[in-house]
Amino acid sequence: MVREGGPQVSAALLEVTGITKRFGGFVALSDVSLALRAGERLGIIGPNGSGKTTLINCIAGALRGDAGSIRFDGVDVTRWPAHRRAQIGIARSFQLPRPFASMTLAENVAVPLEYVAHRHSLHRADVGAEARDLLRKMGLQAKADALPAALTQVDLRKLELARALAARPRLLVLDEVMAGLSPAEVDEVLGIVLDLSSEGVTIVMIEHIMRAIMKFSERVVCLDAGRILAQGTPQDVVRDTGVQKVYIGD
Amino acid sequence: MRMGRWKIFFAGAIAVLGGALLLAWFVDNEYFFFAGYVVLQFVVLATAWNILGGYAGYVNFGSGAFFAAGAYTAVALVKAFDAPLIIQLVAAAGVTGLMGFAVGAMTLRLRGIFFSIATVAIAVICETVVLNWGYVGGARGATMVQPAAPAGFATYARLLFVAMALIAVLAVALARYVEISWIGRGLRALRDSEEAAESAGVPTLRLKLLAATLSGALMGLAGAPFPLYMSFIEPTSAFSLNYAVSALAMPIIGGTASWIGPVIGALLLGSAQQLVTVTLSSELNVLVLGVLLVAFVVAAPDGILGLARKWSGKAVRR
Amino acid sequence: MSFELLGDAIVAGVLLGCFYAAVSVGLSVAFGLLDVPQIAHPAFLVLGAYGAYALNRIGIDPLLAGALLTPAFFVAGLAVHRFYHAVFESRGSDAGLRGLAFFFGIAFIVEVALILAFGVDQRAVDAAYIGKSFALGEMRLPLRMLVAFGVALLLTVVLTLYLSGTFTGRAIKAVAQDEGALALMGADPVRIKRWAFGIATGTCALAGALLIIVTPVEPGLGRLYIGRTFCVAVLAGLGSMPGTLVAGIILGIAESVVLTSFGASWAPAVAFGLLLLVLAVRPAGLFGR
Numbered sequence: 051m052v053r054e055g056g057p058q059v060s061a062a063l064l065e066v067t068g069i070t071k072r073f074g075g076f077v078a079l080s081d082v083s084l085a086l087r088a089g090e091r092l093g094i095i096g097p098n099g100s101g102k103t104t105l106i107n108c109i110a111g112a113l114r115g116d117a118g119s120i121r122f123d124g125v126d127v128t129r130w131p132a133h134r135r136a137q138i139g140i141a142r143s144f145q146l147p148r149p150f151a152s153m154t155l156a157e158n159v160a161v162p163l164e165y166v167a168h169r170h171s172l173h174r175a176d177v178g179a180e181a182r183d184l185l186r187k188m189g190l191q192a193k194a195d196a197l198p199a200a201l202t203q204v205d206l207r208k209l210e211l212a213r214a215l216a217a218r219p220r221l222l223v224l225d226e227v228m229a230g231l232s233p234a235e236v237d238e239v240l241g242i243v244l245d246l247s248s249e250g251v252t253i254v255m256i257e258h259i260m261r262a263i264m265k266f267s268e269r270v271v272c273l274d275a276g277r278i279l280a281q282g283t284p285q286d287v288v289r290d291t292g293v294q295k296v297y298i299g300d
Numbered sequence: 301m302r303m304g305r306w307k308i309f310f311a312g313a314i315a316v317l318g319g320a321l322l323l324a325w326f327v328d329n330e331y332f333f334f335a336g337y338v339v340l341q342f343v344v345l346a347t348a349w350n351i352l353g354g355y356a357g358y359v360n361f362g363s364g365a366f367f368a369a370g371a372y373t374a375v376a377l378v379k380a381f382d383a384p385l386i387i388q389l390v391a392a393a394g395v396t397g398l399m400g401f402a403v404g405a406m407t408l409r410l411r412g413i414f415f416s417i418a419t420v421a422i423a424v425i426c427e428t429v430v431l432n433w434g435y436v437g438g439a440r441g442a443t444m445v446q447p448a449a450p451a452g453f454a455t456y457a458r459l460l461f462v463a464m465a466l467i468a469v470l471a472v473a474l475a476r477y478v479e480i481s482w483i484g485r486g487l488r489a490l491r492d493s494e495e496a497a498e499s500a501g502v503p504t505l506r507l508k509l510l511a512a513t514l515s516g517a518l519m520g521l522a523g524a525p526f527p528l529y530m531s532f533i534e535p536t537s538a539f540s541l542n543y544a545v546s547a548l549a550m551p552i553i554g555g556t557a558s559w560i561g562p563v564i565g566a567l568l569l570g571s572a573q574q575l576v577t578v579t580l581s582s583e584l585n586v587l588v589l590g591v592l593l594v595a596f597v598v599a600a601p602d603g604i605l606g607l608a609r610k611w612s613g614k615a616v617r618r
Numbered sequence: 619m620s621f622e623l624l625g626d627a628i629v630a631g632v633l634l635g636c637f638y639a640a641v642s643v644g645l646s647v648a649f650g651l652l653d654v655p656q657i658a659h660p661a662f663l664v665l666g667a668y669g670a671y672a673l674n675r676i677g678i679d680p681l682l683a684g685a686l687l688t689p690a691f692f693v694a695g696l697a698v699h700r701f702y703h704a705v706f707e708s709r710g711s712d713a714g715l716r717g718l719a720f721f722f723g724i725a726f727i728v729e730v731a732l733i734l735a736f737g738v739d740q741r742a743v744d745a746a747y748i749g750k751s752f753a754l755g756e757m758r759l760p761l762r763m764l765v766a767f768g769v770a771l772l773l774t775v776v777l778t779l780y781l782s783g784t785f786t787g788r789a790i791k792a793v794a795q796d797e798g799a800l801a802l803m804g805a806d807p808v809r810i811k812r813w814a815f816g817i818a819t820g821t822c823a824l825a826g827a828l829l830i831i832v833t834p835v836e837p838g839l840g841r842l843y844i845g846r847t848f849c850v851a852v853l854a855g856l857g858s859m860p861g862t863l864v865a866g867i868i869l870g871i872a873e874s875v876v877l878t879s880f881g882a883s884w885a886p887a888v889a890f891g892l893l894l895l896v897l898a899v900r901p902a903g904l905f906g907r
Contacts, residue, residue, distance in 0.1 A: 112495055131505075132498035141499070148496040150489045152557075161489045164482045165501035217501055359718045361657075406898045412714045413655045414897055417848045421890035424845055428887040491715075541841070545726055552719055587730040594723035597716050598705050 062121075063088040063252050064221055069108050069118035071101075071276075078104040079115070080276040086221070086254065091247050093267030093284065094256045097296055101276040102256045103145060106223050109254070110142040111135040122221070137166050141219030143210040145226045145256075149198035155209060156181045156194040162217040181216070188212045188242065204235040211242060222246065224255045228262055236262055260288070272296070309476065313469045320465035324458040333461045337529060339570035340464040341522050345543060346550035346562035347471045348518035352400075352511045353548065354556030355484055357491035358412050362403075362419030363519055363547035365426045366396045368538035370520030375436045375527050378444060385463065385525070392524035393517040400516020401509055408508045427539045441534025444527045460525050471518045476559040478514070487511060519547070542586055546570075549593040555605025564604055626757050627878045628871055633759070633767045635870025637832055639863045640770030641843065642850035643777050644821035649848075650857030651794040652811050652818075654702065655718045660843035661725035662819060666691065666826020667835040668732055674743040681745075681769060684827025688820045695819025698724075699812045725840060732837035740834040748831065766828045771863075773824060777817075778859035790814040794857055842886055849893035855903030864904060868892075 062085040071079040079101045086092055096102050107113040109120060111132035119128045127135055141162075150158050156178060163177040185191050188208040193201065198209060207227050214222055224243070228236045240262055247253055257263050263270060263284060270287040272279045280290040287293055327333070345363055352358050360366075370392035377383035377391055399422065407418040431439050446456040453459045478484050490497040490504045497504050527533040546569070554565025569589065576585050600607055641663055648656040666687060673683035706717045742748075750761040781787040793810045829835060829843075849869055854861030873888045896903065 110499055112498065131503075132495075133501050133503045136499055136501035144496065144499075148493040150492040150496065152488055152492055153485075157485065161485055161497070161502065162500040164485060165503075169501070213496075213500060353715065357715045359715055359722075361722060406894060410897065410901050413649075413657075413718060414852075414901065416655075416657070416718055417844070417852075418894060418897055420841070420844050420848075421893050424842065424890045425887045425894075428884060432883055541726070541729075541838075545722075548719060548722065583730055583733050587727065587734065590723050590726040590730060594720060594727065597720045597723060601716055 061088075062086055063090075063123055064109070065119075065121040066105075066109065067119045067121075069105070069115040069120065071104050071108060071113060071115050077276050079108065081118070082273075082276070082278055083118075084271065084278070086252055088220070088252055089247070089250055090252055091266055091268045092254045093263040093270040094254060094273060095258070095260075095263055095270060095287070095293075096273035096279070100273040100296075102273055103225055104276075105273065106142060106225050106254070106256060110140055110223055133165070136162070136217050137169065139218070139220035140223065141214040141217040141221070142223040143207075143214050143225055143227050145229070147198075147206040147210050149201075149206060149209055149213075151198055154195050154197060155185055155190055155201075155212075158198065158209060159184050159212050159216045162213055166217040184212045184216055187215075204231050204239070207231065207239060208242075211239070215246070219251060221252045221254070224253065224257075226256055226258065228257060228259050240266060264288075309473070313473060316469055317462075317465060320462050324453060324462050330455065330457065333455075333457050335571075335574040337457070337461045337464050338574060339567060340461070340468045341526075342546055342550060342566040342570040343468045343563055344464070344471045344518060344522035345547040346554070346566040347468075347475045347559065348515045348522065349547040350551040350556055350559070350562045351475050351478055351518070352508075352515040354551050354561070355479060355487040355491065356508055356511050358408070358508065358512070359416045359548065360419045360515065361416050361544055361548070362421075362423035364539050364541060364543035365419070365423035366399060366516050366519035367523035367526070367543045367547075368430070368535070369396050369399055369426055370523030371526040371533060371538050372430055372436050373520065374524045375442055375444065375533060378527075379435065379442075385459075385528070388528075389463075389467075389521060389524045392520040394520075396520025396523075397513045397517030399520075400512040400514075403516075404509045404512035408505060408512065423539065423544065427535055430535050430538075437534065439535060441532060442527070443532050444530075446528055446531055457529065460529050463525060464522075467518075467521050471521070472559055472563060474514065474518070475562075478511070479559050483507065483510070545586065545589060545593070549589050551603075553592055553596045553603055555603030557602060558605060561603055561605045568604075623878055624875070627874045629754075629757065629759070630763070631871030631874035632867055633763045633870070634832075634874055635867030636770040636774070636863070637763075637766045637828060637866070638846055638850055638869050639866025640766075640773045640821075640828055641825040642847040642854075642866060643774050643859065643862055644818040644825065645847045645851045646854055646857055646859065646862045647777075647781075647790070647814055647821075648818035650851050650854070651790060652814055653794070654699070654815065655714070655721055656818070657718060657844065658721040658725035658728065659818075659822065660840040660847055661728040662691070662822040663826045663829055663843055663847075664732065664835055664837065664840045665728055666823040667830035667839075668736060668741070668826075669823065670827035670830050671736075671741045671743055671835070674745075679745055680743040680827045680831055681765070681824075684824040687823035687827075691823040692816045692820035695816035696812055698819065699815035703808060703812070729837045729840055736837065738836060738838075740836045741830070742834040743830050745831070762831050766832050769824070769828055773821065774859065774863050777821070778863075780817075781859060786810070786813065791857075842889075845886070845889035845893055849889045849896070852893060852901070853896050853903050855905035858903070858905035861903060861905030 064086040066082060066084040069079055069082045082105060094102050104113065108115050111130055119126060122138060122140060150161065159181040160177045163180055168177060182191060182194055185194050188211060190205060190208055190212065198206065201209065210227065228239055231239065236259060243253060243266065255266055267284050269281065270284045271281040272287055272293045274296045279292050279296060280287050345367065349360055349363055353360055373392040373395045374388035377388050403418050403422055407415040430436060436442055449456045450459060486502040486507045489500065489502050490507065494504050550565035550569050551562040553569065555561030573585055596603060645656060645659045648654050648659060669687045670680040670683040674680050747761045747765045751758045752761050752764060781791055789805050789810050793807050846869065850862060850865045853865035853868065869889055869892060872892060873885050876888045877885045
């Protein structure tokens, strides 16, 4: 069982150092440090309001921390806007899916293809075929020309995944991508995520569904009130008395 | 397929320009050019508005200010250097493009409504400046003398009519390019969700600034020939609310999803206005425009374009 | 500018500023707290002013007229919000653009309807306190400004107390912070918002009466007040009532100083200039959340 800090991995893909984020008087993240090696699968758990989503927002660039730094692949990206981080390989999903509502699924996936994967080709090569390939990988090929409004919850999550993948991520950050899904659907999405991992993508996953966290994670971090309460192997973390206190109460 | 469509569009553009030239040679009725010029001017304004408003979802309430700034740039250049028309046009586009960029840089980081209010602010500030600027006529206005008509044109107004047709074709071509290229896809993405667009690698602020600059520049182009065309300019008519409302109502009524929407809206409403102003009071005329705007926003958010798609049985895609 | 002139400008500015706060409190609620893009607020103000004008012509005091019209404006506000919510808010996507265009269209229709009904000429009201002035040492203060100042202060204070002291008022503030939490407490957020929007619109009747007491009105005046009201509401920090009063006074003083030093023709640009400055430098406003 390891508390605060954990073993430092050299040649980390992502290094979060001392990130602090306040909203008015409320401290959402307090001096959080975290390192990920390439190819790792990290699960983040913690009660509602513990700062999980804020941490993801700071990593992906939707928010900027008040203090601390973030390095990705050796580059300091602390002050970079979100789109630049996406362009160097940090992709994310949103807790509440945010599809581009006026575009078909194929067009949704085409956006990151044009703005990340093919942004250096002069006319942004026709990305339609590639978008359809990605949708096929998610089992959405039949709905490629539908609008997101026509999708079920699980399909919306898959669209979020497809759009994140289209950005050819080296680090994929998933924010409760399985919330509200049936057990069978959880297994389906988990399968997709594990496949990605085996292709070498580093993945951070926030999740409340413990079964998924236990199966997915090589390492688990538990956040509480903006601090890292515990981290270690999934088995160690669930056995941690502090973690049990937070989850079950005294 | 995309190339094929380009060819059709290009042929259409040539046809419009050729048609305008032929009309300028063969039509006798001078009123035709007056009305035609105004309609084309609205095509430019509506198309310009739609680049930012329709594609990116940022509502400009101050189109009148951009229009007037273009017009007064032309006036100042004529007063100072007796500058030729082409210089007036280029300078006007530069000034109002810069204006669009500046308003954008100030407010496009914020929520959409702040941009909208800032455009109202720009309109009042510009009008106040012009009212107090004696050099371009101040509140009394300024008289402009049309140069002699060049060879091939019976009157100078006909040259301006052809020039406005050229500007309209240019504006529509530009809007169409923005729409079908990666720029348009990025703008639509950020209209749907800025956060999701950013995380998909779209540089949202840069794209919005680009759209604001293009949109502003085209509005200035629409206004630049106005003083010469009217032979007179004064702040009240140059900053008329009618431009601001039309620039926004025409695309919304025509349909904001595609470049053809503003063109349809401007052609229909612009021509209707020309016919109706003669018979009805101009207040009633703009009242009808306002009521139509609200009716479409409420009942047919995809405009005439959306209605047409619905009726022709195709799914409304946007 | 001499010291005395500056002093006069500041006193006049404070009076004017409280009036600006009164015409903006409704917007602070509708836009600041409820997040409705109420660009038609100034048009409703002008409508209220014309209502007071119409009643004044049959011999009713403009302030009384404003008070009499308040319930009608309140009900109209309820209706507008019910419609706005059903058509735009509950549908989500694209609500921003369409909501703005909707209120812009409403403002435009109100303006043109007023032109058709009353013409483009300026209109003014008669009352015992209009036209007289009050001497304060060397300077003369128009009595109507003092009346407007008093009523404006009263309106702003009453609204402030209502929002912080009553259950409904606190619910309105809560709905601005966190809709979900309010729903958990058993209150219906949509009904609360509708009620608040009704109040915001109701203030336009009395504030509109103040408007026509302070200055003659014309149908196009609303556009000028887009700048003043939004300047005050944004500078205040969206939704802050004490902020609205302070911001109104800041704008009042700024305008009156510019008026004294550069002349009346520059005054319209002051509010818009200040608004742009606030947006560029501190969009959260003075008392921002």
